[in-house]
Amino acid sequence: MSLFIEEQELNRLPVTIDQDTMSGAPVFQGTRVPVDALITNLEAGLTLDEFLENFPSVSRDQALQILEFSKSTLLKLAHKS
16 A cells, blocks of 8 residues: 655655754754654653653644644545555
8 A cells, every 4th residue: 555645745844854964864843853752752651741841942833743744644544445
């Protein structure tokens, strides 16, 4: 199964991918915080507020945009099956 994500949708994400920053790992725009840190912290049981306290350079809006993108992508997968 393949999933098509519009380039415009990706460009609206608050994410930067640059080989010179964190070896090319996707990071929150304007930070060196890997996007993966959000998911990892939530998996570990931290709340969104706790994550934001631990990573003050990430805004609530940035984190919510990533979570909404993840949710909508998973919903697209569900509708494809």
